Amino acid sequence: MKVFTKSMLAVISLSTASVYYAQSVKDTANTKEIEQVVLSGVADIAKDRKTPVAVSTIKEAQIIERLGNQEFPEILKTTPSIYTTKGGGGFGDGRLNIRGFDTNNTAVMINGVPVNDMEGGTVYWSNWAGLSDVTSAMQIQRGLGSSKLAIASVGGTINILTRSADKKREGNVTVGLGNDGYLKTLFSYNTGKSEKGWSSSFLMARTAGATYIDGSDFEAYNYYFAVGYQPNKKHDFQFTFTGAPQWHMQNYQSTIDTLIKYGSEDKPNRRYNSNWGYMNGDKMSQSVNYYSKPVMSLNWDWTIDEKSKLSSVLYASWGRGGGTGVLGSINKTSINNLPKTADGLIRFDDIYAWNQGQHVADFGADNKTPGQANRNNGFVRRSHVNSHDWYGFLTNFQHKINSNWNYSAGLDGRYYYGYHPGLISEFWGNSQFTETNDKNRPGGYTVTQSYKPVSSANPFAKAIKDKSQIASRNYDGEVMWLGTFGQLEYSKDNISAFLQGSISEQGFQRIDNWIVNQDILNPDGTVKIPQTVQQGQKVNTKTGFKYIFGYNAKGGVNYNINAHHNVFVNLGYYSKQPNNYSVYPNSQQVLNPKLTNEKISSAELGYGFRSSTFRANLNFYYTKWKDRFTRITNLTLKDQTDTEVKNIYANIEGVTEVHMGGELELSYKPVDFIEINGMLSVGDWHYKGNATGSLFDENNNPFIPKDGQSTKTLYIDKIKVSDAAQTTASLGLTVTPVKALNVFGTWNYYNNYYSVFDITKASTAQTKGALELPSYNLFDLGLSYTFTLNNNNKLVITGNIYNVFDTYYLSDGKSSIFTDEAPSKLRDGSNNTQKLTYDQLGYTYKGIATGNQVYFGFGRTWSASISYRF
Template identity: 60%
Template sequence: MKLINKSMLTAIITLSTASVYYAQQVQDTASKSKDIEEVVLTGVADIAKDRKTPVAVSTIKAAQIAERLGNQELPEILNTTPSVYVTKGGGGFGDASIRVRGFGNSNIAVMINGIPVNDMENGAVYWSNWAGLSDVTSAIQMQRGLGSSKLAIASVGGTMNYITRAADMKRQGNVTVGLGNDGYLKTSFAYNTGKSAKGWSTSFLLGRTAGSMYFEGSEFEAYNYYFALGYQPNEKHDFQFTFTGAPQWHNQNFTNSIATFLDMGDGLLDGKKAADPNRRYNSNWGLLNGEEFSTNTNYYSKPIMSLNWDWKISEKSKLSTVGYASFGRGGGTGFLGSINGKSIFNVAKTADGQMRWDDIVRWNQGAVIADFTNNAGTAAPANATPGIATRNNGIVRRAHVNSHNWYGILTNFQHKINENWNFSAGFDGRYYYGYHPGVITDFLGNREYRENQNLNQQPYYTVTEAYKAKPSANPFVKAIKDDSQIASRNYDGEVLWYGVFGQVEYSKDKISAFIQGSASNQGFQRIDNWVVDGVTRQPNAVTGEVVQRKTGFKNILGYNAKGGVNYNIDEMHNVFANVGYYSRQPFLTAVYPNNQQVLNPNLTNEKIFSAELGYGFRSSDFKANVNLYRTSWADRFQRRTGLTIDPDNNPATNNSFLNAYAEVNGITEVHSGIEFEGFYKVGKFLELEGAVSIGDWKYTKDATSTAYDENNNPINLSSGSNVSTLALDGVKVGDAAQFTTSLVAIVKPIEGLRIFANWRYYDKLYAGFNVNDFDNSRNNATYTAPATEFGALELPDYHLFDLGASYRFNIKGGQSFTIGANVYNLFDTTYISESTSNVHANQSRRNFTSDAAYNSYVNAGQWNGVSQQNTVYFGFGRTWAANVTFTF
């Protein structure tokens, strides 16, 4: 198959028009039509239908989002659905993380009106880019497992489809003001014109959210805009244009050890640690000229526009197409340089653990700061090059820019053969170009920064311009204005994706079924703008490796096939089953290891096989679903970093070995479990919602890893070999609770008033460990790798309670006021939501390589049965939100 070049694909997208069925599809659940497009899957959005589409699904509607979300992150609204574990991550605005059936963000397909939005280089989803969706979403459909989407997408754990409001909603407007803890303030204005006699309609929204999150040093500011224009000239054609974005910046927080959280706790007596950790502590911030300043600020704007066309060709045929484009602009900050050879995080802080920015500025400018010691622990002299920063001396704050231009087209033709059979076929094309330069965002008192990594400008060039760590108001602004002011890095990533899909559907009386398949080619290219074509990169001098500026495209084929059947036993009972297989291409980060211009020698597609059984019950007062599932994930990509090399077997001492890595082969995970979800209307005044999920997610065999330097040359580790065995067989998969329970009670004592209480329980939560912990080659007569002996670290279980109320009262002319309030973590429970380390309690001397390491472990002690050496995220304490909405 011949590649489609960039100009061809851009032209197709520019000239195309398209259509997606919007929120009215989700709301029209009472339809009795037997048309197959309404029975199973419709348009490009693939909305699952109750008792018809054979997948496990939960749907959250707009009213529930408005009622319960408050100042939480958008994915958190799914926390009461089965097998879903959502945390706030570090707790920064939009830094939430979601796992479904034990699979993380990169393995969950996120879609907006059927359009995929997972990053095309690494599959990630950054929720801060989509914070404004909560204001314009009509429904969220969470399809667990392989789901019903026809596309070859990363839906290993599930598919989240956000259905936004359509332009042709009824005429209505609203103004909302929301308040919350730590200065949270949200305002928005929205209006729908309704459809005119000539078929035109418009919907728009503008909003702003600002304040701080729960932890210290967490200021943020975000805006949100949404515009939809609809035109339906006749019954055959329906056009919808949408444009939405949410530019934001926010300060971030990263993990600290439990010991650090305790050191920063309240109630210190005679230098002893507090009994409770300071959950608000953030080691990344301090005051600069009296204002909050963070080491790590994320800033981004990712507007997405789409033009949709639905063409009813005949009573039996229709064509649904969507052309879309996304323009991501922004990045995240970090630091370059050192102070007296020390990382900025090891420089002395204030008594309450804040960064001393004003003193750092003074040191950069030549002042002597007495307690800014060197690595030997002795007082160091003043900066040897005041006002001049380099990679090795002086401190500047930089940003790694991650911008992109992304164009795509989806088209789906559906034809009804007869009353029972229907088929559809379509095309999925995408072109993505990612820009990844670095810039300086603050010189911190320096006059300049000298960059020496660009091989085109040796020995260095001078950077003097600082960029603000805030998104531009212009969504189409260039990723970088001046190439001469790039610092830290400068590479691009290019992805070209095209695929085809097809589906056959059957529906008759009590049975509905489908079989579908897709195939796609993904082409990946990495472009290093600091490499001169045909010139050897300096760190590769030992091997003689020649590195080109452009790698050329690496094309990889992938495919999937799946099918399912639903049988309605009677008006109350139904059963379903589905099965599917994916051969999924690796991401760009796997194709070119260690962020270098060399091709991974061990590229292989990941293999996913999934099977599921389900049962549903429906009555006037009680609804329930039970699902059994098993998903096998083989040849999962994993890279090991932070390796220790063997200097005797690797005599070269050049910089290439500083980037040693290992590719892990043979990793297989199996995720199986059972889920229950139910709704019970007890009477006129009380409703109950409940969910239980029990998972068994684990690795099923050992794996091997082979070590390489940055040029893909085999390299020996400290064990004396370049091949290691990772003892993973039977180890539990970490980073998500494998047992979850939730119960929501909704009380409606009087008309317009709703009071709701939510209880959630999490257990069998394991740490998100480093696979290096399971390296058997580390074992010897006196030392056994801790994780190999103990398995994955299990964290303490915890309960959470939320309470809220909403009251709506109507006034004349169809206008109304709605007042709402929520309290989250009502009882202020202290709990660990995530751990990024795997240090077990009650270890012996044989688990450590030295007496010093063992003594440090013993002295650290434990907290709630967990070693204080573990680096963790604590969940938020008690928080609150309130809002008032005027609808007219």
């Protein structure tokens, strides 16, 4: 498409559904530069030395060579200010932070379409595990980025660009292997474009095995189908349908003490998983995640004339699945506190026997209601379903005013309905479960049907199965969104600039199918029967929509000093709507009385250098995030009559975070066969100022306690923001001794990682805040070799070793206990009556109190693959 000049391509567009673009690698004086040749659409792709944002791009070849059996986000670990880990280690359970912000505040987009969950803003990578097979490139824009949409790009934007139906004619068969029984098989084929303008792509893959963690079995599929049609130069249509159904066993954090118990003092058992065991000789886990999220999209690009173009996409997603847990107890003991095997495994066979009425000596008294479980007696495994129907559209009109000016404007509409019932997935020897939590069915009812936690092969499966068999919970969430956006761009000679803004209206509604309206509940939770409501009649359980207005504005300027040097600056301000769980907090129908938008202001300054052998980017950023939703819950206080009142809460106002730092990214190619890449990012992320909130009772009325202090203060000033390394560094070396062979190694360094700290516990000025964990270094090695066969077909072999030196390291900290604090119990289970500290007891690991809950990173792992391309 030649109707737009290169200057216009600074911030505009790429196809939103099945991106229709070409990527060329330009070699100028031995310097490789990725040049995005944008052909159509609404995704906002940054262009080097044009778009004034901090950006990094990961190419398809790098994903194929180096990802292996890692988590998809881990391909970004050599990018500045990105911290990514495997989380609990289950398949697809990895997590990612950009500049200290998690995915709730980082926009993840596929071909320009936002995919962050519309209720909570999260991104579950297990839902998108198959993306690695169809990704053509990933662009990471740190900070507010260049997207015109009103999205949660506080930390940054990750735009994943998938295969196009218009790729050249080619087939691919791949087999991949890895540690712990990992096996992947893949087949794909692209037809190329016919003379009449038709093209198609197809991919099918299966991945199965286990990860490094014990009890982490999984099975995942991936399918991708795309059809393109370009009848003439004015119109281009692209249809895409893709999905990645999967199930996997999960792992939750354990204390270091527990890992030492099943390992040793110097080498805790980093493979240990407390969630699993055996039943009748087969692996069984209390925690299984299963999900299928097929996405369908239809894109139309219309070149109206030489100056105007309209790009539109309709898309839909039908998420189906959830995660399992346990309902019930045995003699008031939870499943995690029951006696385990010598290896720390759950004794599922004994649980099965106890449920059926058999005697299990160390479980206590025998079951008095064999085969009939309820919330207080016996165990069943439940599934909490988190399904949804999501429909949306995007449309973007682009117009060239003259050789220097152009503008674009568009609409963004979305509708989301989330289904959150509960089901029974295993009765574990019981024949039924009695559910009593439905206030509309006094006396409860019996559930007898179980559903395996496996994703349906049908991408259009019903979100809710038999409504009479719901257990544990039953609520829905509904979200509506409509936004409009616009952008004005200028480019002349060495200067390019943009100014953009958007406004949006977002509506939230919560539907609780078990709890009748709050205004007909007595204080003790029983149902009032006013004249308008008859006994046994089900009343309206909808809250009604709460609509919230949001907006953003941002702009930037890039100046190319000469062919080597450029500088840029950008500024932005967001008024961001809170998510559904802030509007209706604590799983209640009560509207947050102190509902307010979050305010984000950001500024960034950047410098770039380009030469024939050396490239460098240096960025400095400052982001201020105000009015972050925070609530203190479950307080028990005495009122003015000296009566204890439970469930008091406080909505804290004025919680402010400051994220600032610098980022350096380097690439050096001294000779044709050697390339060196490096990065360094140093951040200072902390809370600024203390924050205060008023007290309320569970009926949403202001509460004045006996002491008259009707507010609660959090002393959080200067406490570090937790859960991501604030200092990261990387150095990589790629050697190409012969044209077909790449040998590469990478060193990664992480420091200033602060473990999770619950700021609602910062009740005094003496609060210590977040615990700093030890720094660590990791080394990876890999190679790839391409054999070119006689018929010009290719055989590609790859191999990777991750954590080459088998380093023990803490990748995630989930609590902040200091060594001068005292545990309540000693390791032998007795009470710590002398109040000895962790330090005094010697309960430390690398200077950390062993009572902390953590995840260890994986030890040495490996992957290999062979691909035949024809």
